[in-house]
Structure formats: structure tokens, C-alpha cells
Amino acid sequence: MADATAVAAAASSRDPATGLAAVASLRTLLESLEELQVRNARDQGWSWQAIAEGLSVSRQAVHKKYRRDIA
Helix, strand or coil, rough: CCCCHHHHHHCCCCCCCHHHHHHHHHHHHHHHHHHHHHHHHHHCCCHHHHHHHHHCHHHHHHHHHCCCCCC
16 A cells, blocks of 8 residues: 555555555554654754654653664
8 A cells, every 4th residue: 555645544444454454554654754754853953852852752762763773
């Protein structure tokens, strides 16, 4: 499932196979978007604390998740 709009619509399908596949696709998309935006923020000099606040998570959580992949 590539088209985000179609995937979002499929997530509410009454067919569990379709709905679960859509949820898995959305999870993958969400992770990619989060990593992209964390990288953007770090490239622009944002602190781990500011990024954490933007994501509504703790600084420790975001730092632990991305410290190795993103400077």
C-alpha cells in the first residue's frame, strides 16, 4: 500500500486483513516521517529537549531512539 490516503482509508476497513495491513503501512510511514523530522530538527540545531517536546515524549526517549542515527 503506497498511497497514504488509500492506506488511511483502508485502516478502517471491516476486513481485518486489509485493516491490519494498512495499520502496518501507516506505522512504517509514521516512523519514516518521525526520523525525517528529527533529522531536520537536529540539522537546524534543535536540542534533544526541544525535539522531545515537539513529539510529546521525554528527552531520554527521543535521544535513546535516535542518538546513533542522527548527530
